[in-house]
Amino acid sequence: xxxxxxxxxxxxxxxxxxxxxxxxxxxxxxxxxxxxxxxxxxxxxxxxxxxxxxxxxxxxxxxxxxxxxxxxxxxxxxxxxxxxxxxxxxxxxxxxxxxxxxxxxxxxxxxxxxxxxxxxxxxxxxxxxxxxxxxxxxxxxxxxxxxxxxxxxxxxxxxxxxxxxxxxxxxxxxxxxxxxxxxxxxxxxxxxxxxxxxxxxxxxxxxxxxxxxxxxxxxxxxxxxxxxxxxxxxxxxxxxxxxxxxxxxxxxxxxxxxxxxxxxxxxxxxxxxxxxxxxxxxxxxxxxxxxxxxxxxxxxxxxxxxxxxxxxx
Amino acid sequence: xxxxxxxxxxxxxxxxxxxxxxxxxxxxxxxxxxxxxxxxxxxxxxxxxxxxxxxxxxxxxxxxxxxxxxxxxxxxxxxxxxxxxxxxxxxxxxxxxxxxxxxxxxxxxxxxxxxxxxxxxxxxxxxxxxxxxxxxxxxxxxxxxxxxxxxxxxxxxxxxxxxxxxxxxxxxxxxxxxxxxxxxxxxxxxxxxxxxxxxxxxxxxxxxxxxxxxxxxxxxxxxxxxxxxxxxxxxxxxxxxxxxxxxxxxxxxxxxxxxxxxxxxxxxxxxxxxxxxxxxxxxxxxxxxxxxxxxxxxxxxxxxxxxxxxxxxxxxxxxxxxxxxxxxxxxxxxxxxxxxxxxxxxxxxxxxxxxxxxxxxxxxxxxxxxxxxxxxxxxxxxxxxxxxxxxxxxx
Amino acid sequence: xxxxxxxxxxxxxxxxxxxxxxxxxxxxxxxxxxxxxxxxxxxxxxxxxxxxxxxxxxxxxxxxxxxxxxxxxxxxxxxxxxxxxxxxxxxxxxx
Numbered sequence: 001x002x003x004x005x006x007x008x009x010x011x012x013x014x015x016x017x018x019x020x021x022x023x024x025x026x027x028x029x030x031x032x033x034x035x036x037x038x039x040x041x042x043x044x045x046x047x048x049x050x051x052x053x054x055x056x057x058x059x060x061x062x063x064x065x066x067x068x069x070x071x072x073x074x075x076x077x078x079x080x081x082x083x084x085x086x087x088x089x090x091x092x093x094x095x096x097x098x099x100x101x102x103x104x105x106x107x108x109x110x111x112x113x114x115x116x117x118x119x120x121x122x123x124x125x126x127x128x129x130x131x132x133x134x135x136x137x138x139x140x141x142x143x144x145x146x147x148x149x150x151x152x153x154x155x156x157x158x159x160x161x162x163x164x165x166x167x168x169x170x171x172x173x174x175x176x177x178x179x180x181x182x183x184x185x186x187x188x189x190x191x192x193x194x195x196x197x198x199x200x201x202x203x204x205x206x207x208x209x210x211x212x213x214x215x216x217x218x219x220x221x222x223x224x225x226x227x228x229x230x231x232x233x234x235x236x237x238x239x240x241x242x243x244x245x246x247x248x249x250x251x252x253x254x255x256x257x258x259x260x261x262x263x264x265x266x267x268x269x270x271x272x273x274x275x276x277x278x279x280x281x282x283x284x285x286x287x288x289x290x291x292x293x294x295x296x297x298x299x300x301x302x303x304x305x306x307x308x309x310x311x312x313x
Numbered sequence: 314x315x316x317x318x319x320x321x322x323x324x325x326x327x328x329x330x331x332x333x334x335x336x337x338x339x340x341x342x343x344x345x346x347x348x349x350x351x352x353x354x355x356x357x358x359x360x361x362x363x364x365x366x367x368x369x370x371x372x373x374x375x376x377x378x379x380x381x382x383x384x385x386x387x388x389x390x391x392x393x394x395x396x397x398x399x400x401x402x403x404x405x406x407x408x409x410x411x412x413x414x415x416x417x418x419x420x421x422x423x424x425x426x427x428x429x430x431x432x433x434x435x436x437x438x439x440x441x442x443x444x445x446x447x448x449x450x451x452x453x454x455x456x457x458x459x460x461x462x463x464x465x466x467x468x469x470x471x472x473x474x475x476x477x478x479x480x481x482x483x484x485x486x487x488x489x490x491x492x493x494x495x496x497x498x499x500x501x502x503x504x505x506x507x508x509x510x511x512x513x514x515x516x517x518x519x520x521x522x523x524x525x526x527x528x529x530x531x532x533x534x535x536x537x538x539x540x541x542x543x544x545x546x547x548x549x550x551x552x553x554x555x556x557x558x559x560x561x562x563x564x565x566x567x568x569x570x571x572x573x574x575x576x577x578x579x580x581x582x583x584x585x586x587x588x589x590x591x592x593x594x595x596x597x598x599x600x601x602x603x604x605x606x607x608x609x610x611x612x613x614x615x616x617x618x619x620x621x622x623x624x625x626x627x628x629x630x631x632x633x634x635x636x637x638x639x640x641x642x643x644x645x646x647x648x649x650x651x652x653x654x655x656x657x658x659x660x661x662x663x664x665x666x667x668x669x670x671x672x673x674x675x676x677x678x679x680x681x682x683x684x685x686x687x688x689x690x691x692x693x694x695x696x697x698x699x700x701x702x703x704x705x706x707x708x
Numbered sequence: 709x710x711x712x713x714x715x716x717x718x719x720x721x722x723x724x725x726x727x728x729x730x731x732x733x734x735x736x737x738x739x740x741x742x743x744x745x746x747x748x749x750x751x752x753x754x755x756x757x758x759x760x761x762x763x764x765x766x767x768x769x770x771x772x773x774x775x776x777x778x779x780x781x782x783x784x785x786x787x788x789x790x791x792x793x794x795x796x797x798x799x800x801x802x803x
Binding site for chain 1: 722724725726727728729730731733734737752753754758759760761762763766774776777779780782783785786787
C-alpha cells in the first residue's frame with residue numbers, strides 16, 4: 001500500500017522522471033509526469049502511447065525514466081498495459097518470475113485516450129485489468145503541431161480549427177467529457193479521479209489511491225500547454241489554478257460509486273480571467289465567451305457545484 | 314510418446330499452444346480461425362492450461378495485448394483471419410522491431426470483397442515483409458508442428474522474431490486429420506522456456522522503443538534484416554531437432570513430391586498442395602513426368618533452395634492463392650518470388666502463373682490437370698505465349 | 709551520417725538512466741537564469757514540487773538549481789510565495 005502524502009515535506013525526494021527531456025519550457029504534461037512517477041515509486045512500469053510524452057521525452061534513443069518504460073502506439077495504450085498486466089499475473093502464478101506485481105501506468109495524451117485510443121482504454125477497463133490509466137489533457141494533438149482533439153474546448157484555436165470570417169469561433173464543437181464516459185459503464189472500474197498539476201499533493205494522492213485500488217483506475221489530469229494554448233512558460237500553474245477556479249475544470253474522485261468533490265473553489269471566477277491569458281482564445285467575441293461560460297456552469301452543476309457567475313450578461 | 318487423435322487444424326493448433334504452456338492468449342472472433350480460440354478457452358476453463366485468456370477488443374487490440382505481454386517476458390499467443398489480420402496492420406512492425414517472439418496463428422480468409430468465409434492467402438501475404446517468420450501448414454498435423462517449431466525458432470536468442478503460423482482456412486483449419494499430439498516431456502526437450510534479455514522489469518529498468526533519430530534508422534532496420542537472415546540457420550537446426558525428438562522429418566524449406574526426373578512441376582504452398590499431390594500421383598500412373606514442389610517457409614524466403622528445386626524442370630507452374638492486382642507478371646506474390654529465385658538462369662525454366670482458388674473455392678483436380686496440360690505444352694514447344702492465367706476464366 | 713550497426717541499441721532498447729538523462733542536456737535552452745535569495749527562502753518546497761524539469765535539487769531540505777538541465781521556464785519565480793527567486797538574463801553571466 002502506498003501511503004497518503006500529508007504535506008510537501010513528506011513528498012518523496014527521489015525522482016523517477018529525471019532531468020533531461022525535450023519537452024517545452026514550462027510543459028504541464030512533463031510536470032504532472034514527474035508527480036505521477038514520484039507518487040508511484042520504483043516498482044513501476046510506464047506505458048507511453050505516442051504523443052508529446054513519447055516524442056519529446058524519447059527522441060534520440062534515450063528517455064528520462066529511471067523505471068521501465070515501453071512505447072505503445074497512439075491507438076493502444078490500454079491494450080498494451082492489459083498485456084503487461086496479464087503477463088505478470090500469469091508469470092507470478094506459474095512461478096516464472098519472482099518479481100513483485102508492479103504498478104502498471106499508461107501515460108496517454110487526450111487524443112490517445114478520448115479519440116484514437118478510446119477503444120483500447122475502454123476495453124482494458126471493461127476487462128478489469130489492474131492498471132492505472134493517466135490521461136494528461138493538454139487539450140490538443142500537440143506534438144504534431146496543435147490540432148484539435150475531442151477534448152479541445154469550444155472556441156479554441158488549433159491548426160485544424162483556425163478562426164476566420166466564416167468560422168469566427170475557431171473550434172465549434174463542445175468537448176467530450178472523458179472522465180464521465182469512463183465513470184459510467186465500466187463496472188470493473190475501481191477508482192476514478194480528476195486532478196490538476198496546480199494541486200500537486202492532491203494529484204499525487206490520487207495516483208496512490210488509484211494504484212492501491214485492486215483493479216482499473218483512471219486519472220484525468222488537466223495539463224496546460226504553453227505552446228498549444230499560447231501563454232508564457234511561467235504561467236502553467238496559474239492557468240491550471242484558474243481552470244479550476246473558473247469552473248472550466250473540476251476536481252473530484254469517484255470511489256465505490258460515490259462522487260466526491262476534492263476541491264471546492266471559494267468563489268467562481270468569470271471565464272474571462274482564464275481565457276484572457278491564452279492566445280488560443282484571443283479571437284473570441286462576447287457571444288462565444290458567453291457560450292464558454294455556459295459550458296463551465298453546466299460542468300459545475302454536473303458535479304454538484306453552484307455556478308455563481310451568470311452565463312448571460 | 315504422444316497420442317493419435319482425429320482433429321481439425323484449429324484444434325491441432327490449440328493443442329500445440331497448450332503444449333507450449335503459454336502465459337497469455339488474446340482472442341477476438343473471426344472465422345475460420347475462431348476454432349483455435351474456442352478450443353483454448355475450453356482448455357483454460359477446464360483447467361487443462363494455466364494461462365490468462367484475454368478477450369481482445371478487436372484484432373488491433375489482440376496484437377497490442379500480446380505485444381505488452383511478450384515485452385513483460387511472457388510467452389504469448391494470438392491469431393486471426395481475413396480482414397482481422399489487416400485491421401491489426403499497425404502492430405506487426407513494432408512487434409518485430411521490439412524483437413518480441415510472440416506467435417500469431419492465421420487461418421486464411423478472403424479480404425472484402427468477396428468477404429465470404431472462404432480461404433485465400435491474400436490476408437497473410439499482406440503482412441509478408443514485416444520481419445516475422447512465416448510459412449503455411451498443409452495438414453492439421455503440420456499446423457500443430459508449425460506452432461512448436463515457430464516458437465522455438467522465434468525465441469532463439471539469435472533470432473528473437475515473431476511468427477505467423479499460417480494454415481488455409483477450412484481446407485486445413487476445419488478438415489479433420491490424424492494428428493499425433495506429442496507428450497509434454499518431448500515438448501519440454503524441444504522448446505526451452507522463453508527468456509528474453511530485454512523485458513519490462515523494475516529490477517532492471519530499460520527503455521523499450523524510444524524514438525530514434527534518422528541516423529539510427531539504417532542500423533535499426535539492418536539489425537532486423539540480420540535477425541531474419543540468421544533465422545535461416547536456426548530454422549534448419551530446429552527442423553533437425555524436431556525430427557530427432559518427434560520423429561516427423563520435414564524439409565525446412567521446400568517439400569518435393571515426385572520430382573525425380575520430372576520435366577514439369579507445380580510450385581505452391583498451403584493445403585491445396587494435398588489436392589495437387591493426388592493429381593501428380595494420377596498423372597505419374599499415366600506415365601507423365603510431373604511433380605510438385607511445396608514451399609514450407611515463406612519468410613525468410615529460401616531463394617537458393619527454391620532455385621535448386623525448380624531449376625531442374627523445363628516448365629514450372631506457380632499457383633497463387635492470393636489476389637494481387639497490378640503485380641509484375643499479372644498473377645501473384647509466389648510467381649514473382651519464384652521468378653526472382655530463378656533469375657539468371659535465362660530461359661531455361663519457363664514459368665507460368667496460375668491464380669486459383671480465390672474466394673475459398675476448391676482448386677479442383679480438373680484445374681490442376683489443366684495446369685499440367687498447359688505446362689506440358691510449354692515444355693514441349695519451348696514457347697509460352699500468355700504466361701499468367703486466372704482460373705477458371707483463362708484456362 | 710548513419711550510426712554504425714554495432715552502436716545502435718538492440719531493438720531500440722536502452723538502460724534507464726538513474727539520476728539524469730545525459731542524452732538530452734537542455735540547460736543551453738535557457739535565456740533567463742533563476743537566482744535564489746537564500747535570506748528570503750523559507751524552504752517551503754513550492755518551487756521544487758512545481759519544476760517540470762526536475763531541475764531544482766533538494767539538499768538537506770534546501771533548494772538549488774540544476775543549471776545543466778534548467779530550461780528557464782520561470783515557474784519557480786512565479787510560484788515562490790516570498791519572492792526569493794529572480795530571473796536574470798543569461799547574457800549577464802560570463803558562463
